[in-house]
Amino acid sequence: MSDTQTMAATRRIPAPAINNESKPFWDAAQEGRFLIKRCGDCGKAHWYPRVICPYCFSLNTKWEESPGEGVIYTFSVMFHTNVPYAIGYVNLNEGPAVLTNFVGCDLSALAIGQKVKVRFQETEGGPPVPVFGPI
Amino acid sequence: MSIKGKAYIGGVFEHPTREAIGYSTPQLHAECAKGALEDAGLSKDDVDGYFCAGDAPGFGAMSMADYMGLKLRHMDSTETGGSSYILHVGHAAEAIAAGKCSVALVTLAGRPRSMRGGGMGGGRGPGGPPGGGFSDVPEAGFENIYGGSTHNTYGMCAARHMYEYGTTSEQLAWIKVAASHHAQWNEHAMLREVVTVEEVLASPMIATPLHRMDCCVISDGGGAVIVVSPEVAKSLNRPKVKIIGAGEAPKGPRGGNDLDLTYSGAVWSGPAAFEEAGVKPADMKYASIYDSFTITVLMQIEDLGFCKKGEGGKFVADGNLISGVGKLPFNTDGGGLCNNHPTNRGGITKVIEAVRQLRGEAHPKVQVPNCDLAIAHGTGGSLGTRHGAATVIMEREA
Numbered sequence: 001m002s003d004t005q006t007m008a009a010t011r012r013i014p015a016p017a018i019n020n021e022s023k024p025f026w027d028a029a030q031e032g033r034f035l036i037k038r039c040g041d042c043g044k045a046h047w048y049p050r051v052i053c054p055y056c057f058s059l060n061t062k063w064e065e066s067p068g069e070g071v072i073y074t075f076s077v078m079f080h081t082n083v084p085y086a087i088g089y090v091n092l093n094e095g096p097a098v099l100t101n102f103v104g105c106d107l108s109a110l111a112i113g114q115k116v117k118v119r120f121q122e123t124e125g126g127p128p129v130p131v132f133g134p135i
Numbered sequence: 136m137s138i139k140g141k142a143y144i145g146g147v148f149e150h151p152t153r154e155a156i157g158y159s160t161p162q163l164h165a166e167c168a169k170g171a172l173e174d175a176g177l178s179k180d181d182v183d184g185y186f187c188a189g190d191a192p193g194f195g196a197m198s199m200a201d202y203m204g205l206k207l208r209h210m211d212s213t214e215t216g217g218s219s220y221i222l223h224v225g226h227a228a229e230a231i232a233a234g235k236c237s238v239a240l241v242t243l244a245g246r247p248r249s250m251r252g253g254g255m256g257g258g259r260g261p262g263g264p265p266g267g268g269f270s271d272v273p274e275a276g277f278e279n280i281y282g283g284s285t286h287n288t289y290g291m292c293a294a295r296h297m298y299e300y301g302t303t304s305e306q307l308a309w310i311k312v313a314a315s316h317h318a319q320w321n322e323h324a325m326l327r328e329v330v331t332v333e334e335v336l337a338s339p340m341i342a343t344p345l346h347r348m349d350c351c352v353i354s355d356g357g358g359a360v361i362v363v364s365p366e367v368a369k370s371l372n373r374p375k376v377k378i379i380g381a382g383e384a385p386k387g388p389r390g391g392n393d394l395d396l397t398y399s400g401a402v403w404s405g406p407a408a409f410e411e412a413g414v415k416p417a418d419m420k421y422a423s424i425y426d427s428f429t430i431t432v433l434m435q436i437e438d439l440g441f442c443k444k445g446e447g448g449k450f451v452a453d454g455n456l457i458s459g460v461g462k463l464p465f466n467t468d469g470g471g472l473c474n475n476h477p478t479n480r481g482g483i484t485k486v487i488e489a490v491r492q493l494r495g496e497a498h499p500k501v502q503v504p505n506c507d508l509a510i511a512h513g514t515g516g517s518l519g520t521r522h523g524a525a526t527v528i529m530e531r532e533a
Contacts, residue, residue: 054204076290
């Protein structure tokens, strides 16, 4: 494949650690759905998902399916490793920033402000995890 | 000074659960916090001090502070087992008596009963297992899977700083160049060779935009500090280095809205320390600034107020950090970038070199003349995720 050198090789991702609080997120991820949490009282969305709202301390937080679209806030391409990969934050259209990997693209062409969308990547023995790629 | 009469109990809460099936441990901590705040008639945003022990999942007090969205100016994660929380009440009273916080939250929570036979909940460690299985460290499942390291999470900060302020790799390189100028005189330094901006830029890319020479060394080693009362200090046959101000603050995404990786917790810990000391950044004759990476130094110099936000690149360029050359001599032992970084924690060596400067015991080639005021500042954890900032200002007493 001529373009394997410019396209990001796939870094193997370990299974995510799961607890009672995060389990609904990972159950939805199995179905390819990307969930975020929003507070029913102050109305703010937050990330990573919590039972309690980190803004107003209300326990009235609700899961909400998100299209998983946003822009790259920042990123770093890691070369101190066997397979280079990009880690960074996406500012979701709903507000919160999400730490993630950027995949399926030329790592040298990534840019702050670039529009990206969520997709799910298989893990080693766990549910798939959200990663982002250019729209 | 005594704590007697200086602090009160404002609220308490005992969680009714005895078998918290379906809960996470962070959630239990937060529900306890909520209950005690409601008992007191206070809100989360009134809390400015947080105390927790080994049952709090995550990295010291920082994971739970971030989980709960706390904005703090004092924190303490002293661990003495089951007595920790009684000790914390005493420590909280001391902190309040000293004006370090006014509303202190102490939490305990755990689930040994509902977790029987299962994975261990809670416990310390920087984010739980690297992948898979169970972890009650709240951010673990959502962060540890992405290959975050110190290099690339600080790289993310540098990339955004460059994007917003036009900071350049050449400017960052000047920080390493200055450190190397100092390290050449330190016989214990790991990297004693003076380097140039060009050599820094030519070193291999580690995590964009940081090159190998933007990174600190990995070293063994250690250090210790003795803090004494004025009476003891008087009895010692050593120059008097007086502690005149201190500040601290954690910073994290706290829910992810308005994420800004271009500044650190030094924006809070610095002003608190300067105010207590009654001095200004411009009064400092010497600065020990944590240098895990070049970008760490640049951001902290801005945040502490040595220059305006965004102008750190210009400030550090052209040797401005070199002792005898520039306006702000920094890390005259060579710092983490060239000297050492014992057990990946650079805070104690920052205090030690500041003390050497104040005593007039730094290497003659890097000793700042008449060094009577110095700052030691650091951030631990990661500027790219969650970290704790700490500042100490010291004065040589004649």
